[in-house]
Amino acid sequence: VQLVESGGGLVQPGGSLRLSCAASGFTFSSSIMSWARQAPGKGLEWVSDINSGGDGPTAYSDSVKGRFTISRDNAKNTLHLQMDSLKPEDTAVYYCARKKGGVLGTYGGGFAEYDYWGRGTQVTVSS
Numbered sequence: 001v002q003l004v005e006s007g008g009g010l011v012q013p014g015g016s017l018r019l020s021c022a023a024s025g026f027t028f029s030s031s032i033m034s035w036a037r038q039a040p041g042k043g044l045e046w047v048s049d050i051n052s053g054g055d056g057p058t059a060y061s062d063s064v065k066g067r068f069t070i071s072r073d074n075a076k077n078t079l080h081l082q083m084d085s086l087k088p089e090d091t092a093v094y095y096c097a098r099k100k101g102g103v104l105g106t107y108g109g110g111f112a113e114y115d116y117w118g119r120g121t122q123v124t125v126s127s
Contacts, residue, residue: 001025001116003096008121015086019121021079021096026116029074032099034114035081037092037123045092046106046113048081049099059104064090086125093120 007019019035035047048070049059058070069082079096097114106113 003098003116003118005094005096005118005121008094008123010124010126011086012127013087013125015125016082016084017086017123019081019083019094019096019123021118023077023079023096023098026098028077032102032104033070033072033079034097034099035068035070035079035094036097036114036117037090037094038120039089039092044095044110047094049104050079051104057104061106083123086123088125090123091125092123094123095120 002024004022005019007017011017030052032049032051034049036044037047038044047061047064048068050070050072051057054074060068067085071080095117097117100113100115
């Protein structure tokens, strides 16, 4: 199993970034996929989920709702996160992950909510 994130970097407040995650080694198209993030000195924070279908239902944390958009391309085994109107508090390592179970959202379990995750990509929002 491999999940490889890309697209992170340094961006000014108000800017945008598009993260991508290339998945292999499992049945991506039938998996609920997630983005989560970890800021320095803090625990893992759930960001967004997308159901298995190409236009599947999505869910977002209150902190990113209206600014971030999750999407997937099941033909290419790829997950995306479009991040707009970025804020300094969005600074974190962002992880792509496959979710355990079949429910969108989070119960605050951190990494225990996922059975696979990548190494992460750093996003830094600073002027």
